[in-house]
Amino acid sequence: MSPATRPERVVRRTDLNLPDRREGKVRDLYRVPDVDSGRPAMLLIASDRLSAFDVVLPTAIPGKGKILTQIAAFWLRKIEAEGICHTHLISTDACRVPAKAFEGVSTTRDDLEGRCMIGRLCKVVPIECVVRGYLEGSGWKDYQRTGSVCGVALPPGMKQCDRLPEPIFTPATKAEHGLHDENISFQAACDAAGRAVMEKLRDYSLLIYRMAARHAEQRGIIIADTKFEFGIPLHGGTDPILIDEALTPDSSRFWPADAYQPGRSQRSFDKQFVREYLEGLVASGMWNKTAPGPDLPDEVVQGTLDRYREACDRLTR
Numbered sequence: 001m002s003p004a005t006r007p008e009r010v011v012r013r014t015d016l017n018l019p020d021r022r023e024g025k026v027r028d029l030y031r032v033p034d035v036d037s038g039r040p041a042m043l044l045i046a047s048d049r050l051s052a053f054d055v056v057l058p059t060a061i062p063g064k065g066k067i068l069t070q071i072a073a074f075w076l077r078k079i080e081a082e083g084i085c086h087t088h089l090i091s092t093d094a095c096r097v098p099a100k101a102f103e104g105v106s107t108t109r110d111d112l113e114g115r116c117m118i119g120r121l122c123k124v125v126p127i128e129c130v131v132r133g134y135l136e137g138s139g140w141k142d143y144q145r146t147g148s149v150c151g152v153a154l155p156p157g158m159k160q161c162d163r164l165p166e167p168i169f170t171p172a173t174k175a176e177h178g179l180h181d182e183n184i185s186f187q188a189a190c191d192a193a194g195r196a197v198m199e200k201l202r203d204y205s206l207l208i209y210r211m212a213a214r215h216a217e218q219r220g221i222i223i224a225d226t227k228f229e230f231g232i233p234l235h236g237g238t239d240p241i242l243i244d245e246a247l248t249p250d251s252s253r254f255w256p257a258d259a260y261q262p263g264r265s266q267r268s269f270d271k272q273f274v275r276e277y278l279e280g281l282v283a284s285g286m287w288n289k290t291a292p293g294p295d296l297p298d299e300v301v302q303g304t305l306d307r308y309r310e311a312c313d314r315l316t317r
Contacts, residue, residue, distance in 0.1 A: 008063035010048050011111050016101045018043065025051035026068070026250060032118060035096050039235045042088070043097060044117045044244070046072075050296075050304070051250075052274050053289045054181075059296035065115040067308045072245040073117065074316045075212065079242060082211055085204045087242040088119035088231065122231025122243050127189050128172040128181055129201050131209040134224035135162045136253060136266075138183055139170065151185040159263040161224070161255075167209050169202045172227070201230050201240060212247050219314040221269065222260055224253035247315075249308050269311035274304055 013023070018030035027044050034041040046065035050057050069092065076089040094112040102109055132139050132149065139149040140160050148154055150170035171189035172181040190198045205228050213223045226247055230240040245251055249270035259267045265276075277300050281287040287294050296304075 009111070010060045010062045011045075011065060011107075011115065012048055012060045014045050014047065014107045014111065015105045016043075016097075016107055017103050017105050018098075018101045025049065025054070025056050026065070027244075030101075031121075032097060032101070034090055034118065034120075036090075037235075040121055041090060042119045042121050044119060045112060046115045046117075046245075050271065050274065052271060052278055052293070055289065055291045055293045057274075057293040057296060059301060061301055061304050061308070064305065064308060067305075067312050068245060068248045068250060069115045069117060071248045071312050071315060075246040075248075076242065078215070079208055079211070079246065084207045084211065085242055086237070086239070087246075088122060088233075088244075090118045090120060092117050119243065120236075120241065121234045122241065123234060124174075124229065124231045124243065125193050125197060125201065125240060126174050127193050127198070127201070128174055129205040129228040129230060130170045130172055130183075130225065131167050131205050131228075132170055132225040133164055133167045133209065133213060134222070134253075134255075135160065135164060136224055139225070142183065150183045151187075161260075161264065161266055162262045167206055167213075169205055171198070174229075197240060201228075204228075204230070204240070204242070208242070208246070216254070216315060217257065219317070220257045221311065221314055222255040222257050222266075223247065224255055224266070226252035249311050254311050269307045269314075271304065273307055274300060 014028045016030055018032060020031040022029040026049050027046055030043040032041050032043045046068045048060040048062055048064045050061050073092050076087040079085065080087055094109055094116050096118055097112060135143055135158055142149045143154055147156060149168060152168045170183060171186060172183050209226060216223045228242060228246060229244045231243040232238065232240055252270060254269035255266040278287065281294055282289060
């Protein structure tokens with residue numbers, strides 16, 4: 001079998017001989033030394049796990065972690081190059097992970113190729129920084145009830161997936177594993193993290209979104225909404241920097257511009273495809289949005305992978 005036809009190795013979980021292991025919905029995190037500065041750094045490995053409705057599903061998407069890493073690294077470098085803000089990204093080179101990490105464990109360096117980022121250690125700001133350019137998801141539900149989203153008043157008579165007059169910043173709490181994030185007002189975010197910090201994060205988030213939306217529109221993709229995380233570096237500097245991933249199909253809604261039509265749900269290049277399949281199971285009484293999630297059929301796995309690949313190809317070309 002040639003390399004081109006060899007099936008992608010699924011990396012659902014990693015097990016490295018490194019300290020401070022943590023496991024998120026998609027990423028495994030460890031502490032590593034930065035070979036340039038000698039300071040401790042964070043190793044983030046994007047697995048092939050997939051979560052929906054805050055439940056990690058039993059079915060992995062082969063190679064998804066590599067696609068996420070490629071997209072995230074592209075955006076993090078572009079955000080730095082545009083001079084918007086600093087990011088945590090140091091390197092995506094798996095060769096910078098120390099050899100001792102692979103001693104006596106099943107995970108190999110090859111497993112990390114293309115799916116790891118080494119980033120600066122930070123104290124995480126406990127707020128999800130959500131930017132919405134279109135009215136969908138929890139924002140649409142909020143608008144239907146109140147005529148506003150997270151306390152931001154919007155014009156009356158808007159339809160599902162309508163473009164907003166201007167992008168809006170709608171923060172959310174960062175929920176513990178297995179729980180749901182909760183939309184909050186800007187004032188509530190200021191109460192949790194401090195007004196000076198939140199004003200800066202709001203400005204950064206809106207600048208990043210506007211830049212990314214322009215870039216994506218030129219490539220036939222609408223970024224309907226997205227979320228960011230920020231942290232304060234533990235070594236060097238006091239200003240918040242962008243951490244974790246950025247503008248991936250896991251953290252954003254990507255719609256094909258040529259199929260966009262307000263007033264209904266949109267086709268997507270993100271995991272909305274999976275959510276719609278799962279909503280069908282919920283409607284038929286086959287699942288209740290709690291763990292463990294259902295297995296995904298092959299056509300949903302392949303359809304998800306195809307959408308992620310197309311988003312990556314369009315955005316990073």
